[in-house]
Amino acid sequence: MAKETGGKSGRGQRELRVRVKTAKGRKLSSTLWLERQLNDPYVIRAKKDGYRGRAAYKIIELDDKFRFLVPGARVVDLGCAPGGWCQVAVERVNALGEKSGKKRGTVLGVDLQEVEPIAGAEIHQLDxxxxxxDEKVKAWLGGKADVVMSDMAAAASGHKQTDHLRIIALCEAAADFAFDVLEEGGTFVAKVLAGGAEGELQTRLKKAFTKVAHVKPPASRSDSSEKFVVATGFRGRPEDERDESD
Structure with a gap:
């Protein structure tokens, strides 16, 4: 199925690259995807570090920059499957109480599908x-959340404009949820596509948070159009929406 090829690096070490042979019945696109996966340094690193996917490094890099996963924080991970973001959150908010002298946080993951248990996280199958x-989540948390994060993406249609609209709609829904469950001063993190959170969503986020940034973490593949919106300093649902939500 695969073989390793390589040459000499500048340090005299052999750099190996896995080449995948095209098997009968497998499309070229599938072969190229598999080859990319086998050679992706983040995929290799995730296996070594025990994370459930390379996406774990996206939230690590975002948190390294914005510092929202602090010990004691209550975190909600929307669309948490397969669980890599929850794993990172458990470590950083001290959900297992392993950091002596630090507050113990809470990590709550929700997803439409069943997710394998994660030590230190509470996982619920929920739309x-x-x-x-929102009320269920607050009950499970025992109060409001400090962080609502989402790495969700709608199924790709292959049409760039359609995919952009779908993921913005998903991000808008996640933002609405965040408005209902976030504590004052809280943080909202969600995947968007190139161009970021646009139009009405951008306006709403700027009204609800003190700062809104768009970031492409290094772990996002260079050929991917994904970005992440990181909104910090939650001020509450925008005033012009409060009557509608009551």
Missing amino acids: FLSEGA
Whole structure:
């Protein structure tokens, strides 16, 4: 299926690269995807570090920059499967109480599908768009959240404009949820596509948070159009929306 090829590096070490042979019945695109996965340094690193996917490094890099996963924080991970973001959050908010002298945080993951248990995280099979989902989450947390984060993406259609609209709609839904469950001063992190959170969503976030930034962490593949919006300093649902939500 695969073989390793390589040459000499400047340090005299052999750099190996896995080449995947095209098997009968497998499309070239699938072969190229598999080859990219096998040679992706973040995929290799995730296996070594025990994370459930390379996406774990995206939230690590975002948190290294913005510092929202602090010990004692209560975190909600929307669309948490397969669980890499939850794993990182557990470590950083001290959900297992392993950091002596630090506050112990809470990590709550929700997803439409069943997710394998994660030590230190509470996982629920839940549609966050369903009626009463916000109240359920606050009950499970024992209060409001300090962080709402989402790495969700709608299924790709292959049409760039359509995919952009779908993921913005998903981000808008996640933002609405965050408005309902976030504590004052809280943080909202969500995946968007190139161009960031645009139009109405951008306006809403700027009204609700003191700072809104768009970031492409190094762990995002260079050929990917994904970015992340990081909104910090939650001030509450925008005043012009409060009557509608009551």
